[in-house]
Amino acid sequence: MNYRFDFGPIWDARDLIGSGLLMTVAVSLVSLAFSVAIGFVVGTFSASGSRPARIVAGFFVETMRNIPLLIHMYIWYMALAFLRLPAFACAVLGLSLYSGAYVAEVVRAGIGSVRRGQMQAALATGLTRVQAFRYVIYPQALRIISPSLASLFSQLIKDSSLASVIAVAELTYEAGAIDGQTFRTFEVYITISVLYLILVTIASQAVMLMPGARNETASSRFADA
């Protein structure tokens, strides 16, 4: 291996990397907001007693999450080009629908794990159904699903790299540009990997800081036996 490492050109391109990083954060945060909204609505429908609601929600989830994210983006950007959506909006739409389907599944499971009696007890005290969800069911479900939400959010940040193919100038896109100018291929990609790693770590820790979030504990007993 006689490769000579040179991170100098990467440092010189720090402005590009910085703006790419900001774009990645922006795309991720906006998509996160939408996918959580979609996920809670669809997830609540699929956990509901109404059969038509369950079927519609189930169809949405299976369709949205079984189409590759890349295809989602191309559909908004190329197939629906007549809408003339900016690339940023296409990326957010694709990511939100795709991740929203996953959030919906997690929310459904979370609601399902709250005991049935809780809803009945809430209704019995005179709360409306919406209030019961808001004050009784969601808080309990959230505690259970927070680890899954954390990993979905991390996933979303990483998935946002695919926005580069529709020319959203996020981190991966800028990396390609810097690589083209400097030919420091390895240095560029290892740098953005580390940046993604940092973003993902911050994101998953942030979700785990939510009130009532569960922590993973206990290591393998076997290794000590």
Next chain:
Amino acid sequence: MSDAPTIQIRDLHKSYGVTPVLRGCSMNVSRGEVVVVCGPSGSGKSTLIKCVNGLEPYQSGSIKVEGIEVGAKETNLPQLRARIGMVFQHFELYPHMSVLDNIALAQVHVLKRPRREANERAQQLLARVGLADKHAAMPVDLSGGQQQRVAIARALALDPQAILFDEPTSALDPEMIHEVLQVMSELAKDGMTMVVVSHEMGFARRVADRVVFMDAGKIVEDASSGEFFSTPRTPRAAEFLSKILSH
């Protein structure tokens, strides 16, 4: 050699972190003896017998099984464990294996018995615990009492010098306790060396040679079973007995 104790425990100390669990326990179990260990929960009974086959490490003191120091570095624990059977509170049958495979596994891989011989032995032991027709069943399809009898057969399959029972009936429904105690009584009659952690005082009175009473990590009383039940020497044991016998 034959009158040396099968199990010899001397001044055993063990703690989890700063919490002491065993605080200087000593006892012997001779060949063919049946010893019931009882005491309130948290008194260290289960920990004590798990130290005997090295499932729990201990900090000081000594345990010798047929003269071999359990805690010594050079001791081959798998070999030692194969000579002491163990039966657990929750049966712990391997859920992904048939009853026959549960009993054959260690015979084949520890004792290196040929598969055919191991299966024959397993079948023979199943008959002995009254489950000859269940060899192909999966553990989940058996009742608790049946699972525990299979677990006893699994222990017996290694021709152990002694068997340790860790609360073998406390996870069972009342109607199944009897069938398991029945099998254990027969083992005792056949001369098996047994250490039984249990609250089954009827079994202790009928079958045990000795009763060991533990409290807070110490062996408080170690007496013949007749003596223990008629004239307990310590107030703690008397109190325990009156509580457990009153219902």
Next chain:
Amino acid sequence: MPDVILKNLPFLLKGLWTTVELTLWTIIFGTILGAVLGTARFVRIPVLGVLSTVFVEFIRGTPLLVVLLMTYFALPALLGYKASAYGAALLGFVLFIGAYIAEDFRSGLRSVRPSLIQAALATGLTRWQVLRFIIVPQAIRSTIPSVFNQYVRLLKFTSVASIIGVTELTGAALLVNARDFHPVTLLATVAVTYLVLCYALSLVGRALYARLVVKT
């Protein structure tokens, strides 16, 4: 069937076959890699255990596209070899999905009750025998659903290989589109094809699980 699909059917089918092939090879090698890494972490094998922890955490923190760009551009630049797009994609997918399977498998290994492990040790089995006969067989069964989720994810992710120039299903459709320009038809067809493939793969997973699951 629309004209643009019919006219280009052989080319698109060839792309589809590449997708299937890429998925199957990755499933085979990625599962092996994942099982080895997951076990190394679980048993805490010296050196290898730490290495797999670093590798798994690194890959799981990196987007798939970046992993592929690494195996296609960065690694060849670093080590001085010429990578084919297909080879780079396969290597990238194996490393990527292997890391995720490693985590799933490790949690499967950890889900075996400590008391069951004690019972196996009590019969005189060595630690390695307990791992082989008791822990691994149960972990494989309990990991099937999550591993098949990874396979389905992988199947969708193979589309990303088109970005580094592999002519799999998505790549083939994009090439056809560049010539004939029918984005709606082509992308809709591709989307439905992925849907069907993913659904079929998850059905296989469910059937396998139903067959092998151990009730407790």
